[in-house]
Amino acid sequence: MYIDIRKEIEALSAETVGLRRDIHAHPELGFREFRTANIIERRLADCGLRVRRCAGTGVIGVLEGAKPGKTLMLRSDMDALPLAENNELPFCSQNPGVMHACGHDCHVAVQLQVAKLLAAHRDELPGTLVFLFQPNEEEIGAPRMIEQGALTDPRPDAILGMHVWSPIQTGKVGMVSGPCCAxxxxxxxxxxxxxxxxxxxxxxxxxxxxxxxxxxxxxxxxxxxxxxxxxxxxxxxxxxxxxxxxxxxxxxxxxxxxxxxxxxxxxxxxxxxxxxxxxxxxxxxxxxxxxxxxxxSMLENDAQLAELARSVAAGVVGEGNIVSEGVREMGGDDLAEFFLAGIPGFYYLVGMGNRAKGSDAAHHSRDFRVDEDVLDLCVELQARIALTYLDAL
Ligand SMILES: [Zn+2]
Ligand SMILES: [Zn+2]
CATH class of the missing domain: 3.30.70.360 (Alpha-Beta Plaits)
Incomplete structure (x- = not known):
């Protein structure tokens, strides 16, 4: 199939930033992402996806391509943290004491735009993409989704997850094979x-x-x-x-x-x-x-998926901008629970640290800020890795 991905992402760019700012201004704590879930549900349905709720505020949208093929799940978390935002921006948190200080607002916006981009090419798409929006990442929300059938109808062959990451510089992408999060x-x-x-x-x-x-x-x-x-x-x-x-x-x-x-x-x-x-x-x-x-649980990246993702990312940002330092961490991500359910997966970090923009503050801090210029890169990486996995490019 042919998609001029970059051109289509540019056309969506302003909307991507707007979406992220709207979600940033209305942060919600784990399992209480009611407004966020409503927005996700409506937008996925508008793209023509088959949409269902799972574990309360979790949302799953299924995009069935017109041709047969493999099934890939893309996962985004949705929850904010109990922190009072210490930034002065026009789209600061309007929910006192609650803040998107980990970047999950970016993940939601990016994943919605990947769904929109690829849904427009459904007729040429071989295989199925499942867009999973998961509540309560900060307090291990994944098992509740799994218990309530998130990995059935359809069962994915692989799972892909991404996190924006302030300790890594903007322009660089962090990827490792094997153990990644403790x-x-x-x-x-x-x-x-x-x-x-x-x-x-x-x-x-x-x-x-x-x-x-x-x-x-x-x-x-x-x-x-x-x-x-x-x-x-x-x-x-x-x-x-x-x-x-x-x-x-x-x-x-x-x-x-x-x-x-x-x-x-x-x-x-x-x-x-x-x-x-x-x-x-x-x-x-x-x-x-x-x-x-x-x-x-420990998050361990699948070696084959790591190889595939790495070669895709090298084509986008250049081999020299893929880093492994600072990717393995003693912190965790509950994406691991999906991998443990027997599905190979890959998780990587998109750098967004830029001192000049103040986007190098630590995650989970009141000063946390996002370099919004990386959002288009996130959309491109997720879309390209997904299409390459499905052998669509
Ligand atoms: Zn976090
Ligand atoms: Zn996070």
């Missing part, structure tokens, strides 16, 4: 001793004494037991609570944090963590319960 599990350790008077510690068992040794032990475990390069492992504590009076040794201490692994041996790390925390607590005469809950 798994994260959240732990809660409850250490129980026996409360007593501060002047009679020998009459009780202090969970604080056990807790400080547990802290030291898990720090040693992280630094001394895993290969820095081949088994990147990060254990951090974000919450520590015990006691509420200076003269009382408390009964209990709670410690919460996260364990992140950018390798496949995470089950062994979790087992060792439980063993260590329990054993050190016992050494200081305390009982201990450890619970672990999944925040994100």
């Amino acid at each position: 798994s994260s599990y959240y732990f809660k350790a409850t250490i129980r001793g026996k409360g007593t008077h501060g002047c009679l510690p020998e009459r009780g068992v202090s969970p604080i004494e056990a807790g400080r040794h547990v802290l030291a032990a898990i720090n040693s475990m992280q630094t001394m037991e895993y290969g820095t390069l081949d088994e990147p492992t990060l254990i951090t504590v974000g919450s520590l609570h015990a006691g509420d009076y200076m003269n009382i040794i408390p009964d209990e201490l709670t410690m919460e944090g996260s364990i992140r692994c950018l390798h496949r041996n995470e089950a062994a790390v979790h087992a060792r963590f439980r063993e260590l925390v329990t054993a050190v607590s016992a050494a200081y005469r305390c009982d201990c319960d450890v619970s672990l809950t999944c925040g994100n």
